[in-house]
Amino acid sequence: MTNPTFDKGLEIRKSVLGAEFVEKSFAAADDFNRPMQELVTEYCWGAVWGRETLDKKTRSMLNLAMISALNRPHELKMHVKGALKNGVTKDEIREVFLQVAIYAGVPAGVDSFRIAREAFQEVGA
Amino acid sequence: MTNPTFDKGLEIRKSVLGAEFVEKSFAAADDFNRPMQELVTEYCWGAVWGRETLDKKTRSMLNLAMISALNRPHELKMHVKGALKNGVTKDEIREVFLQVAIYAGVPAGVDSFRIAREAFQEVGA
Amino acid sequence: MTNPTFDKGLEIRKSVLGAEFVEKSFAAADDFNRPMQELVTEYCWGAVWGRETLDKKTRSMLNLAMISALNRPHELKMHVKGALKNGVTKDEIREVFLQVAIYAGVPAGVDSFRIAREAFQEVGA
Amino acid sequence: MTNPTFDKGLEIRKSVLGAEFVEKSFAAADDFNRPMQELVTEYCWGAVWGRETLDKKTRSMLNLAMISALNRPHELKMHVKGALKNGVTKDEIREVFLQVAIYAGVPAGVDSFRIAREAFQEVGA
Amino acid sequence: MTNPTFDKGLEIRKSVLGAEFVEKSFAAADDFNRPMQELVTEYCWGAVWGRETLDKKTRSMLNLAMISALNRPHELKMHVKGALKNGVTKDEIREVFLQVAIYAGVPAGVDSFRIAREAFQEVGA
Amino acid sequence: MTNPTFDKGLEIRKSVLGAEFVEKSFAAADDFNRPMQELVTEYCWGAVWGRETLDKKTRSMLNLAMISALNRPHELKMHVKGALKNGVTKDEIREVFLQVAIYAGVPAGVDSFRIAREAFQEVGA
Numbered sequence: 001m002t003n004p005t006f007d008k009g010l011e012i013r014k015s016v017l018g019a020e021f022v023e024k025s026f027a028a029a030d031d032f033n034r035p036m037q038e039l040v041t042e043y044c045w046g047a048v049w050g051r052e053t054l055d056k057k058t059r060s061m062l063n064l065a066m067i068s069a070l071n072r073p074h075e076l077k078m079h080v081k082g083a084l085k086n087g088v089t090k091d092e093i094r095e096v097f098l099q100v101a102i103y104a105g106v107p108a109g110v111d112s113f114r115i116a117r118e119a120f121q122e123v124g125a
Numbered sequence: 126m127t128n129p130t131f132d133k134g135l136e137i138r139k140s141v142l143g144a145e146f147v148e149k150s151f152a153a154a155d156d157f158n159r160p161m162q163e164l165v166t167e168y169c170w171g172a173v174w175g176r177e178t179l180d181k182k183t184r185s186m187l188n189l190a191m192i193s194a195l196n197r198p199h200e201l202k203m204h205v206k207g208a209l210k211n212g213v214t215k216d217e218i219r220e221v222f223l224q225v226a227i228y229a230g231v232p233a234g235v236d237s238f239r240i241a242r243e244a245f246q247e248v249g250a
Numbered sequence: 251m252t253n254p255t256f257d258k259g260l261e262i263r264k265s266v267l268g269a270e271f272v273e274k275s276f277a278a279a280d281d282f283n284r285p286m287q288e289l290v291t292e293y294c295w296g297a298v299w300g301r302e303t304l305d306k307k308t309r310s311m312l313n314l315a316m317i318s319a320l321n322r323p324h325e326l327k328m329h330v331k332g333a334l335k336n337g338v339t340k341d342e343i344r345e346v347f348l349q350v351a352i353y354a355g356v357p358a359g360v361d362s363f364r365i366a367r368e369a370f371q372e373v374g375a
Numbered sequence: 376m377t378n379p380t381f382d383k384g385l386e387i388r389k390s391v392l393g394a395e396f397v398e399k400s401f402a403a404a405d406d407f408n409r410p411m412q413e414l415v416t417e418y419c420w421g422a423v424w425g426r427e428t429l430d431k432k433t434r435s436m437l438n439l440a441m442i443s444a445l446n447r448p449h450e451l452k453m454h455v456k457g458a459l460k461n462g463v464t465k466d467e468i469r470e471v472f473l474q475v476a477i478y479a480g481v482p483a484g485v486d487s488f489r490i491a492r493e494a495f496q497e498v499g500a
Numbered sequence: 501m502t503n504p505t506f507d508k509g510l511e512i513r514k515s516v517l518g519a520e521f522v523e524k525s526f527a528a529a530d531d532f533n534r535p536m537q538e539l540v541t542e543y544c545w546g547a548v549w550g551r552e553t554l555d556k557k558t559r560s561m562l563n564l565a566m567i568s569a570l571n572r573p574h575e576l577k578m579h580v581k582g583a584l585k586n587g588v589t590k591d592e593i594r595e596v597f598l599q600v601a602i603y604a605g606v607p608a609g610v611d612s613f614r615i616a617r618e619a620f621q622e623v624g625a
Numbered sequence: 626m627t628n629p630t631f632d633k634g635l636e637i638r639k640s641v642l643g644a645e646f647v648e649k650s651f652a653a654a655d656d657f658n659r660p661m662q663e664l665v666t667e668y669c670w671g672a673v674w675g676r677e678t679l680d681k682k683t684r685s686m687l688n689l690a691m692i693s694a695l696n697r698p699h700e701l702k703m704h705v706k707g708a709l710k711n712g713v714t715k716d717e718i719r720e721v722f723l724q725v726a727i728y729a730g731v732p733a734g735v736d737s738f739r740i741a742r743e744a745f746q747e748v749g750a
Contacts, residue, residue, distance in 0.1 A: 032594050032620075033613045035426075039598060043418045044606050048227045051410075054220045061183065062190040062221060066228050069194045071571055071696055072607035074614070094657050095179045096187060098664060102173045103191050105355040106669050107697035113658045114699070120657075157344050157370075158363045160676075164348060168668045169356050176660075196321055196446055197357035199364070219407050223414060230605040231419050232447035238408045239449070245407075282469050282495075283488045285551075289473060293543045294481050298727045301535075304720045311683065312690040312721060316728050319694045321446055322482035324489070345679045346687060352673045353691050423602045429595045436558065437565040437596060441603050444569045470554045471562060477548045478566050480730040532719050532745075533738045539723060544731050571696055572732035574739070 006038070009046025016049070016056065016082040060086040064096045068112040069104040076112065080119035090125065131163065134171025141174070141181065141207040185211040189221045193237040194229040201237065205244035215250065256288070259296025266299070266306065266332040310336040314346045318362040319354040326362065330369035340375065381413065384421025391424070391431065391457040435461040439471045443487040444479040451487065455494035465500065506538070509546025516549070516556065516582040560586040564596045568612040569604040576612065580619035590625065631663070634671025641674070641681065641707040685711040689721045693737040694729040701737065705744035715750065 014022045029037045049059060060083035067076045083093060093116055101109025119125075139147045154162045174184060185208035192201045208218060218241055226234025244250075264272045279287045299309060310333035317326045333343060343366055351359025369375075389397045404412045424434060435458035442451045458468060468491055476484025494500075514522045529537045549559060560583035567576045583593060593616055601609025619625075639647045654662045674684060685708035692701045708718060718741055726734025744750075 032590055033617065035594065036598060036601065036609060036613050039422060039601060040606055040610065043414075043422065044227050047414060047418065048223055051220060051223065053216050054224075058183070058186065059224060062186060062224055063228060065187040065191045066194045066225065067607055069191045070229060070605060070607055072611060075607040075610060090657055091178050094660065095176060098173050098176065098661060099179075099184060099187055100191065101661065101664060102169050103188060103355045103357060104195060105353050105358070105695060106665055107353060107692055107695055107700040108355070109661060110665065110700060111697055113661050117658065157340055158367065160344065161348060161351065161359060161363050164351060164668075164672060165356055165360065168672065172664060172668065192357055195355060195357055197361060200357040200360060215407055219410065223411060226411065226414060228605045228607060230445060230603045230608070231415055232442055232445055232450040232603060233605070234411060235415065235450060236447060238411050242408065282465055283492065285469065286473060286476065286484060286488050289476060289543075289547060290481055290485065293547065294727050297539060297543065298723050301720060301723065303716050304724075308683070308686065309724060312686060312724055313728060315687045316690045316694045316725065317482055319691045320480060320482055320729060322486060325482040325485060341678050345676060348673050348676065349679075349684060349687055350691065352669050353688060354695060419602050423598050426595060426598065428591050429599075433558070433561065434599060437561060437599055438603060440562040440566045441569045441600065444566045445604060466553050470551060473548050473551065474554075474559060474562055475566065477544050478563060478730050478732060479570060480728045480733070482728060483730070532715055533742065535719065536723060536726065536734060536738050539726060540731055540735065567732055570730060570732055572736055575732040575735060 003042065005046035005050065006042040007046075008050040009041040009044070012049045012056075013041055013045040016045075016060075016085055017078060018081075018085075056086040057083075057088055060088050061092065061096055064088075064093065064112075065100055068097065068100040068108050071108065071111075073111065073115050077115050077119045077122075080116050081123050084119075084123065084125055090120065128167065130171035130175065131167040132171075133175040134166040134169070137174045137181075138166055138170040141170075141185075141210055142203060143210075181211040182208075182213055185213050186217065186221055189213075189218065189237075190225055193222065193225040193233050196233065196236075198236065198240050202240050202244045202247075205241050206248050209244075209248065209250055215245065253292065255296035255300065256292040257296075258300040259291040259294070262299045262306075263291055263295040266295075266310075266335055267328060268335075306336040307333075307338055310338050311342065311346055314338075314343065314362075315350055318347065318350040318358050321358065321361075323361065323365050327365050327369045327372075330366050331373050334369075334373065334375055340370065378417065380421035380425065381417040382421075383425040384416040384419070387424045387431075388416055388420040391420075391435075391460055392453060393460075431461040432458075432463055435463050436467065436471055439463075439468065439487075440475055443472065443475040443483050446483065446486075448486065448490050452490050452494045452497075455491050456498050459494075459498065459500055465495065503542065505546035505550065506542040507546075508550040509541040509544070512549045512556075513541055513545040516545075516560075516585055517578060518581075518585075556586040557583075557588055560588050561592065561596050564588075564593065564612075565600055568597065568600040568608050571608065571611075573611065573615050577615050577619045577622075580616050581623055584619075584623065584625055590620065628667065630671035630675065631667040632671075633675040634666040634669070637674045637681075638666055638670040641670075641685075641710055642703060643706075643710075681711040682708075682713055685713050686717065686721050689713075689718065689737075690725055693722065693725040693733050696733065696736075698736065698740050702740050702744045702747075705741050706748050709744075709748065709750055715745065 026037055063079045064083055067079055080093065097109055097112040097116065100112055151162055188204045189208055192204055205218065222234055222237040222241065225237055276287055313329045314333055317329055330343065347359055347362040347366065350362055401412055438454045439458055442454055455468065472484055472487040472491065475487055526537055563579045564583055567579055580593065597609055597612040597616065600612055651662055688704045689708055692704055705718065722734055722737040722741065725737055
């Protein structure tokens with residue numbers, strides 16, 4: 001698959017989530033979920049994250065807000081770690097989640113704070 | 126109510142949504158919804174938008190992403206207009222909603238693009 | 251269909267939403283949506299609203315909170331009118347929606363207040 | 376953009392939603408929403424609808440169920456019309472929405488029946 | 501309770517989820533949750549799954565799509581296992597979840613793939 | 626912070642969730658999540674729970690319904706325990722969750738019953 005969007009996506013995904021994590025995901029993929037790995041890499045990380053106009057730090061903050069509202073703890077924890085890699089500070093993450101508490105409701109805010117603290121512990125932030 | 130958080134909230138709310146709009150909202154309020162007007166002004170615009178660390182432009186983008194995901198078209202249209210006031214460009218709004226399409230799903234993205242175009246027309250952007 | 255749960259549901263549905271409204275719904279039903287009318291009457295109004303332990307006033311308040319959070323404006327307006335019939339006062343409706351604003355987020359609260367005011371106007375409350 | 380996934384997507388999108396509708400969407404696109412039109416065509420209609428294993432009729436039914444649950448009335452109406460084009464009968468649409476009522480809640484079911492009836496009227500089904 | 505809808509529901513529920521699982525659920529029920537067991541068996545499995553027009557395989561796929569979108573991992577895992585019993589292949593499950601990724605968002609898709617793999621392992625599929 | 630709304634919120638929060646739990650939450654707070662603890666205490670527990678018109682028992686039932694619909698298991702379990710403290714009986718909790726099953730869907734109901742049983746076990750109810 002010599003697909004430039006896929007290639008760009010793979011590079012960005014590795015830079016945000018860590019090369020090791022991404023390589024392990026592909027290595028662990030089987031016929032069942034490989035098409036999902038490819039779709040995510042190409043469209044999510046290539047076709048959208050690969051666009052200009054917004055920098056990665058801003059995209060990370062948007063994801064924290066959205067994934068909190070969408071209530072997806074596994075993905076949220078991964079994107080908290082990615083946000084730190086993209087230069088979002090802990091203080092800025094706190095501000096995003098306070099805003100989540102107001103707009104998506106206090107339970108969404110409380111859950112997101114708890115998940116962020118777990119993420120910080122796991123990466124020693 | 127000489128409440129500094131409320132006062133700060135009122136000022137920020139006016140600067141983002143327009144003084145006329147906010148004054149009309151309070152003038153139209155009755156015993157039923159005045160407590161809601163006050164809560165929103167203090168809690169939302171004072172206690173959170175009034176915080177530092179994130180600038181208004183970033184907070185506007187976070188709101189566009191979240192309110193799209195939360196599926197609230199009335200509020201989204203108002204915040205598209207507020208985002209323009211806070212310096213978010215049309216190109217940046219487009220990027221936010223492309224990212225919404227990936228993370229919150231294509232129907233959320235399509236709806237948000239349609240609402241944004243209505244908002245642009247209403248304010249001549 | 252001599253089904254006691256259906257019969258009880260029909261009676262309760264009429265008492266909450268108005269006999270005229272319910273009869274019109276059944277009269278307007280065709281082969282496409284009659285099974286839905288029947289399911290809702292039996293399952294929703296008979297098997298759950300027909301239970302004891304919680305009175306209708308409490309069930310109405312629970313519905314206002316849930317249907318706000320679920321973001322279903324048509325159903326919410328209908329249940330605001332039903333709540334008034336079940337003895338929920340305007341002041342109590344306001345309290346439910348302030349609590350919605352905190353737990354389901356400010357946009358959910360703002361939408362619900364607007365819908366409630368429309369409902370009040372339509373029934374002259 | 377000589378992109379085979381895009382081309383396949385464009386063809387499928389036209390076959391499901393109508394060539395006229397799709398051409399009008401592209402003709403009406405401006406710099407703001409053209410990237411969204413392209414993303415949807417390639418990603419949604421090419422990379423997923425273009426896959427085999429599930430036929431279009433099944434994909435249409437899945438979309439009716441999901442878009443009901445996701446609460447997106449504009450998109451739902453469009454996909455009801457698309458479902459009829461893909462050979463889903465009115466009886467089958469009714470069954471999908473009865474199942475929605477149980478799993479996504481009665482308000483989601485009621486809303487979907489109402490939208491479906493509007494769609495049927497608009498296409499004379 | 502000689503209720504034909506309940507009886508039909510009990511039979512279908514056992515055939516999809518396994519007789520042992522269902523019997524254990526009823527045996528473990530107490531005064532608190534027995535009414536829920538009965539409601540689910542009668543309305544969900546009897547009044548809806550017991551209808552004709554759509555076969556069980558199609559209903560299983562609809563449930564996978566909806567329960568993914570609704571974000572209920574416990575129920576999703578159970579219905580992945582039920583889908584295998586109803587003749588949905590692993591390839592078809594993959595297709596459903598790719599479509600979920602597009603319409604309900606990538607985090608919903610990623611979560612559903614992970615849950616499906618856990619379900620496959622637990623039943624040795 | 627001599628803020629009467631905060632002080633009232635702190636008192637109510639302790640009475641519903643237990644003084645020990647609340648004190649531990651504040652003691653465990655760091656610069657990251659202390660502002661969230663303060664926001665929740667002041668606005669959620671002071672500015673809304675501190676209002677009159679609805680008693681605590683009713684507010685607890687509203688929260689059970691909403692937090693079930695919003696799909697936040699951690700918060701739901703905590704509010705099941707709080708509901709027992711506020712005088713909501715197990716039978717009434719059952720009724721709330723049966724109503725959730727109808728309006729927010731059967732998976733929401735099933736999840737809530739499971740979480741409630743865990744909460745009952747943890748507090749020996």
